[in-house]
Amino acid sequence: MFEYFQYLTAAVMTLIAIWRFPAVRYGDSHRRALWGGYAGFAVALCLYTPAAMNAVDLVPVVDLSALLRHFASTAAIMAALTYVATSYGKSAEAVVPRHVAVSRWIARASYKAGAIGVILLTVLFFTVVHRDKPSENFLIDHAGEWGVAVYMTVFYFFPLITTAVCGYQWTRAARQAESTSMRVGLGLMGISMWMGLIHTVARIAILWVAVAFPLRPSTVQFLVDVTSIWMDVLFLIVAAGASIPTTRAAVARWKTWQTLNRTYPLWIDLVRAFPGTSLYPPGRRLAELMHIRVPIDVRLDRWTQDIADACEKLRHYAPRNLMFAAEDITASHSDPDPAAEAYWIKAALLAADTMQVCPQAAAPLRDKPFVDTDSEAAWLVRVSTAYSRITTDQAQRLLQQSTGVDSKVDQ
Secondary structure, eight states, X not given: OHHHHHHHHHHHHHHHHXXXXXXXXXXXXXXXXXXXXXXXXXXXXXXXXXXXXXXXXXXXXXXXXXXXXXXXXXXXXXXXXXXXXXXXXXOOSSSOOHHHHHHHHHHHHHHHHHHHHHHHHHHHHHHTSXXXXXXXXXXXXXXXXXXXXXXXXXXXXXXXXXXXXXXXXHHHHHHHOSSHHHHHHHHHHHHHHHHHHHHHHHHHHHHHHHHHSOOOHHHHHHHHHHHHHHHHHHHHHHHHHHHGGGHHHHHHHHHHHHHHHHHHHHHHHHHHHSTTSSSSOOOOHHHHHHOOSSOHHHHHHHHHHHHHHHHHHHTTTSOTTHHHHHHHHXXXXXXXXXXXXXXXXXXXXXXXXXXXXXXXXXXXXOOOOOOSHHHHHHHHHHHHHHHHHOOHHHHHHHHHHHHHHHHHXXX
């Protein structure tokens, strides 16, 4: 049962790291540091699972899996500490508060301390730790050995400092957060860090008590298992705390993705009709929706601009009375305004296929009271929905009708 819990924790933290991966490319240094913390802990937790330990044990270095997960944990701790110290260690006050000054100092010293720590851990691992045979559980099998107690104390020094700093900063930030989701998320992160502080102190105490007063193996195993479960629970709380504040962003991202999907039929026909309108060659729907060349909100903004630019070019091919004819045939439509614009675009694209420029450009499409890209995109979704339902024959009849009207007007 305990092994399944280990796999669950590792899987959850890995999913969080994958979810936050776009921060590596699009985020600032703070978000990259936070992602580094998630990724490092995901690697460390995976190395705690029996399957990963068995795989690493194939390398002819006894207990290498323990050293690797301590490396991964140290890297994750340094990244998390840097994120917290630089993100929440800010102040606009003339006199910098003490906790902000301390956070800044810790941020500056963290990487140097981490490098020294990794070197020291490596030296201790290959010198004072007795590794005559592979261990099933590093702490339990080496309980009572002063070398392992020293080695693990050096390792636990970093989470001891980090959990204290992160717990204080996240608890303080939770009280000052404006939104409920942010307060809950930061509150959970703060609770997990205080739990981590308790876990670290308990582990150090177990190690040195076992050295000073030899404990029975069953007692050591019970204490180590209890603290391991405690650690897995705190990481699940970390995952929950990290996910809650981003729920709103995830919902917004999903809505933007749906908008792109619904706008695609309109966009692809327009940018193919006028090559060069789009900044990059257009691709198939799935490729366009899945690529990560640019952030999804930037892509939506580009698509709306592409559509507007292409419609401006269509004016030189569309008959002057095309919009009036489109409004006439969509007067009884359930959503007449976007339907009329969709008919105009569909028929104008057919006219553009002939490459015959009209002597006089049609009037621009009517202005809409757009206040931002989202409102414009919402309108284009309605237009694209109607556009997808218009057949080529319907657009051709509309074009012929408007061309006939234009001819009569000119006579």
